Structures are given as C-alpha cells and as structure tokens.
Amino acid sequence: MFTLRVDKVIRHNERYSTIFFEKELKSFPGQFVMLNIFDLEEIPLSLSSPQSVTVKAVGETTRYLIKIKPGERVGIKGPIGNPFSPAKGKVLMIAGGIGVAPLAYLYDFLQKCRVKVKVLYAVRSSDDLVLKERFEKARMRIITEDGSEGEKGNIFDLVYSEDVEEYDKIYICGPEVVMRGIHSYFKELGILNKTEFSLDRYMKCGIGICGSCVIGNGMRVCVEGPVFRGDEIVW
C-alpha cells in the first residue's frame, strides 16, 4: 500500500464527486483500487480514468470521500484486477448508475481502437447522470426511472429494445440485480461470449487472499475479475 495526495475534486452534485489524484496510475480500464481513508474504511473503487475515481455517497466512507479536500492523502492498494479487453467494430456499453465509472475510462481507451460506440445509460433520476459528458462522440440512449431526462423506464427497457446481436462486443457494469438480469437475457440469446461484465462483490483484501469476493465457481472478483467474460460467470 502507498498513499496519494488528492489533487482536485469535481463535485458533480450532492451525492457524487470525481476525485483526481496527484499522479496517474499505470492501469487499464476496468481495474480498481482499494482506497483507504485513515480512521474510516478501505473500500474498492473503479478507476474512472488513470488518475481518478468517481464516487457515489452511500455510506460513511463514501460520504466523507465526496467531500474530501485537495491536499488530503488517501491510502491506495492497486491498481487491482483483470481489465476489460479491447474491441474492434461495433461496441455497446451498458451502464447502470455508478457502474458508468469504469466504462468512462474504457471509452477513452477505446478511442485508440477505431470503434463505434453506443452507450445505454440508465439511472434513477437526472441527478445520477454524472459522467455522460465523457462519452462525447458516442451515440447515447439515456433512461431515467422518473423520466426526468431521456426516456422513462428502466435499464431492461433499453436493453430489450436494442438489437444487441449486431454488436461485436458488449460491456456491462451496474448493480448486481441488473447484471444478473442482463446476463440471463444474453444467455438466452447465446451471445455471452462477446460480453464482458464488471462485477461488484463485497471485498476485504482486494488481493486474492481472503475469499470474501468469490462467485459461484470459486473465481475471485478482486483478482480474476472484476471483469469477466459473460460465459465465465457463475453467480
């Protein structure tokens, strides 16, 4: 573990911030860090760029983190985990809520790969659309549960109405219930081998030792994941 100084904080709104570190981490999109706020907790956070994490306040540590001041230091373990793999051709990204964070990093990364990206971005309310400007050149469909921006409905309405078979690669990150649903839909369609899911499990160590993050086949989300090909996943 080492520590990094916080360089800059962009406060998107009451519940979200993007926190920039003093330097870039040598990393790939999909990787995460175990970030430690001394005296609070160490938590897993996906990199939203080589130099930042984007945080939603849900509990004690994340509430502190969105208000952190430039100059403060945080503990970092990482970058950790198995990243997204690159793609060619037509790419679909499916983001649910804060699951958008690693996909924003992936989007930047794929700009080198000559791909055509379409983004499906689903949230509760317009307040939750924190990183949409990062996907500047992509075609995007937004859906909110309360209809405050884009279409009204949920993520499945977007996915079911999209011709998913036409894409070469599909990346998904969102709440577990959502990913399970999408996973079983893609399984029915027989397209799991061209999908990559970034999973979210309760983590203690982040280094493959404690076993608190394993999925149904014994694979560890912190090391063999968080990104898995759809057909590798047993929930």
Add this chain to the structure above:
Amino acid sequence: MKNKERSEEELLKVEVAGIRMKNPLILASGVLGSYASSLNRISKNAGAVVSKSIGIDEIEGYKNPTIINYPHGIINAIGLSSPGAKRFYEELKRYKGDAPLIVSIVSTSPEGFAEVVKHFPIASAFELNLSCPHVKNFGLSLGSNPKVVREVVKSVKKVTKKPVFVKLSPNVEDIVTIGKSAERAGADGVVAINTLRGMAIDIYMRKPILSNISGGVSGEGIKPIALKCVWDLYEELNIPIIGAGGITTWKDVIEFLLAGASAVQIGSAFYYSHRYFYSIKESLIAYARWKDENLSEIIGKAHQ
C-alpha cells in the same frame, strides 16, 4: 523399486492421523476458505482443505483495512469474521471437493469448542484454532496456557471420533510445551504455525495501517521461524506435525518435510496465483522422481 514404475499418486500421497491425502499440500485456514465454491475449486489439486475458523455465533470482524501486503508477506487482522456455526454448516454442505475437508474451530471455552464441533458432521477432521493472535478471548488467549489447551482438547475428543489437530502459535514462551500438552490430552496432530503478531505504519499519515492497529504476519518472511518450530516439535512429539508459515515454493515444502512435517499448509502464497497447488504439485513430482523416493519417505530426514 525403480521410481519410473511408481505412479504419481504413490510419489505424492501422505497420511496424517489416518487421513489419506493425495499430496502433502493443505489449504491453510482463513485463506479462500469462507465459501464452498472456493474450497471446491482449490480442492482439485490439494491434499486437503481447511475452512475459515468458525465459532458458534456470528463474528463481525474488524473494519477494513484488514489485510495488507508488504514485500515479505502479509499482515492480517480480519478478526475471525464469520457467519456462525449454523449458517456456515449450510454453506459447507455444498462442499463437493476432491480432498478431505478439515473444519477449523474457534471458541472462548473448552465446552464452546465441543459445541461447535457437533455442528459439523461433514468434517473429515477438526483443527482447533488456539493461536489466532489478534482477537481478545479467542485463539492465542487460550492457546498460550498449556492447561487450557489440555482442557480444550479433552472436551473436543469427548464429542468426536474424528482426528483433532491443534494449531499452535509461535508467540508463546515455548511452543513445544504447548504441543506436548495437546499430545497428552489426546490430540491427533499439531499444526505449526499460525501468524506472528506484527504491524505496519504509514509514514506519511503517521498512523498504523490496519484498523485494528496490529495483526498477524504470514508469508515468506516467517518461514525460518516456522521451520524451526516444526523442527523443535518433531524432536519432542510423537504425533504428526503439519507445517505452515511462509511456504511459497516447492523447495519450501521439501524443507518442511525434512524438518519433520507430515504435510504442509499454504495460505499467503495464494496472493501470487490460485494455481499454486497445481504448480507446486508438478514440481514435487519431478523432485520425487529425481530422488527416486516417495515424499512420505523423507519426513524428518534432516534429523538423522
């Protein structure tokens, strides 16, 4: 008999207190041992697996950071976090692995240990954690007193016919005294060693890194200490010894066998790869063929 005629099975198999194992590699308690899916996966190349230490009631454990890695190993203060015996039994019922399952037990009293043991009829053997260094009233709090160790072993032996191993700590005045008292009380083997007390401080924050301030040190750095414990125990005890502590390469495994271990446990090395048992096993086969010896024949050989 010429070694080329011996099968891989024969070269690697060992027996500890009546438990037959396809090789001497055992998964150490607390590492990847909280879920059946994880134990199932690791059991494929393991001689046996030990589940995460379990007590009668749920234990929340400490806040993160609970585990840190440093250049010579790992320091952990998980705090024995676990779901309690009933729920863990439901989990372990899904163990369908290819290796005997040893269930590690914690409690605060001799009767308590026996109570937990009764919850796990599926176990092939039990390991009594009398050595966890970072939770008050558990583990080492009992395991540093030879009298208490004796009472715990006796209490457990009354309720099970399965082999009972006692896991020892190096953070005691004399590990052999504790080992002897376990043996006299009827233990079928000892496991040496659990982690050693240690800590780490972040020099920028000027604060301890682990939320619990200190924890247990494991991994490469503790290997010489563990080896010496196994050596000393082998000199004095008649029951089998399972060696643990910092084992990272196949050569480490051989060293422990030569020092007197009948089998070894590996934990922290899974930091490097979950295919650890597979790769070590392959190297052990090569070694045994080269030496023209079954591994079980070299146990304690460095003492002669």
